[in-house]
Amino acid sequence: MRKEIQIGNKFFKFKKDALIYYKLILNSYKFGQSLCDDHFNDLVDLILYSPKHKTPYELENQIEEGNTQYPNLEIIDIKVSEVQFRTKCFEIFWNDNTSEYISYISLINRNEINYHKYFNSACRNCIQDDMIALKQKYFSDNSIKGFVKCQETKIPSKWDDLTVDHRQPNTFSVIVDRFKELNKINIEKIEYVTEENNIFIFADKKIVESFRLYHKEKANLRIVRKEQNLSRTNMARLKQSPKDLKIE
Structure with missing residues (x-):
């Protein structure tokens, strides 16, 4: 019972x-x-x-x-x-x-602490400004009456319909995991702070900048419709394409 x-x-x-x-x-x-x-x-x-x-x-x-x-x-x-x-x-x-x-x-x-979840969340917040800037540039370069074409479906779409997607195999989680391995990071020892606008971020600014630069180097990005971002299994072996976007 x-x-x-x-x-x-x-x-x-x-x-x-x-x-x-x-x-x-x-x-x-x-x-x-x-x-x-x-x-x-x-x-x-x-x-x-x-x-x-x-x-x-x-x-x-x-x-x-x-x-x-x-x-x-x-x-x-x-x-x-x-x-x-x-x-x-x-x-x-x-x-x-x-x-x-x-x-x-x-x-x-009664969730136990999830160190991986907190680390991934802080990593995502490290690159938030970069991702917004990339999306804004794509709209600035390609917008016609407030619409741009999804890079996958070619459907003309509004800002809110689109998201910045990491192309496989370098998905966001893969980039984060590799960053932890390369830097021998013990995620249980990482400290966090809440910055202006309540953004959850690493207390150590060196980690913030280090991850931003690593992500900038490794990420191949596309502007796609949000529903298109849900299923990426058929792209696991694709190499970098000229259409991929890079953070400047």
Whole structure:
């Protein structure tokens, strides 16, 4: 028999019910608003529910009784903040003048830390400006009344219909993995920061620039329709083509 999920003094028959409950809380606030007392307590209960949850930019102590490493650490406020792409997120403010973002989904799912996921995410953010600049240049060079042709399907497409695709075999994940191997990176020791506009990035600027240059050298890129980007299995053995785009 399936057991109910208990978070604080609340019981949920299914995990999806807990996810819906905390999503409703998140969406009931505007950016920058502090949670009311009841919702504040709900979030504290959720943090206590999942003591295994950690992120690279969180304090690596658990919020529980008997914590002697940070005996005076207290949550003084919880707000709904804006992260990438105008996404809402809970932000915890501590009494030591620091703050951190938490994911209610990860807390409910009790996800263990995923070092590969964080590293890949930071790598993707390293090249975000380069990818946008490449797409802008392609539109500037090829746009006719706001439309350009997808490099795969030749369908005239608007900006929002297109994405920058890494051609195989040098997919983005392959480039990241090779970069880690070449630089002998221990991803469990990497530190991260959240920069302006809440961009999650490497704390060490040398890694940021090193990955940007490596990606620039290795990536063969195409501007393709988003649905075309979902299936690339037939391109695994293709060599570089004159039509491939390179970051300048």
